[in-house]
Amino acid sequence: MRSEITPEDLFECQQCGQCCHGYGGTYISRTDIENIAAYLGISEAVFLCRYCTPSAGGYVLAQKDDGFCVFWDQLCTIHPVKPRMCRAWPFIENLLKNPAGWDVMAEACPGMRTGFDKNDILRCVREKLHERDAMRNRQSESPADGKSS
Ligand code: SF4
Ligand code: SF4
Numbered sequence: 069m070r071s072e073i074t075p076e077d078l079f080e081c082q083q084c085g086q087c088c089h090g091y092g093g094t095y096i097s098r099t100d101i102e103n104i105a106a107y108l109g110i111s112e113a114v115f116l117c118r119y120c121t122p123s124a125g126g127y128v129l130a131q132k133d134d135g136f137c138v139f140w141d142q143l144c145t146i147h148p149v150k151p152r153m154c155r156a157w158p159f160i161e162n163l164l165k166n167p168a169g170w171d172v173m174a175e176a177c178p179g180m181r182t183g184f185d186k187n188d189i190l191r192c193v194r195e196k197l198h199e200r201d202a203m204r205n206r207q208s209e210s211p212a213d214g215k216s217s
Pocket of ligand 2: 087088089094129137138139140141143144145146147150151154
C-alpha cells in the first residue's frame with residue numbers, strides 16, 4: 069500500500085539560489101527587520117539603509133548588480149534569520165486557493181517536484197502552514213523572541 073505523500077516528497081531545496089535572484093526583491097516584515105539587524109549586530113536604521121530598498125510603503129532586501137539578493141553568496145548568509153517569505157517557500161498560502169500554482173512555481177524552482185495530486189499538495193501546504201504558525205506562537209511566548217534560532 070502506498071504511504072502518504074509528505075512535504076519532503078514534494079520539495080527538497082537544491083541550494084541553487086534561483087529564488088534569491090530577480091523577482092523584484094524579497095519583502096521583509098517588522099519582525100524580519102528586528103531579527104536580521106540583531107543577527108548582524110547593527111541597528112535597524114543601519115540595516116535598512118545598508119541592505120534594504122523602500123518598496124510599496126515597506127522594504128525589500130536590496131539586490132546586487134548581478135540581480136542576486138544582497139545576502140546571497142553561494143548560499144544564504146543570513147540563513148538562521150532569513151525573512152519569513154524565504155522560509156515559507158514553496159509552501160505558501162496562495163496555494164490553498166490555487167494548488168495548480170505548484171507546477172507553475174516549480175518551473176522556477178528545481179527543488180519542487182511535480183506530478184502530485186492537488187489534494188496531496190493542499191494537505192502538505194496546510195501541514196507546513198500549521199507548523200509555521202505553531203513555531204511562531206512558541207517564539208512569541210519565548211523571552212528570546214526576535215533573536216536567531
Ligand atoms: S530555487 Fe528552489 S531549489 Fe533553488 S535555492 Fe530556491 S528554493 Fe532551493
Ligand atoms: S535572504 Fe537569503 S534566502 Fe532570502 S532571498 Fe536573500 S539570500 Fe535568498
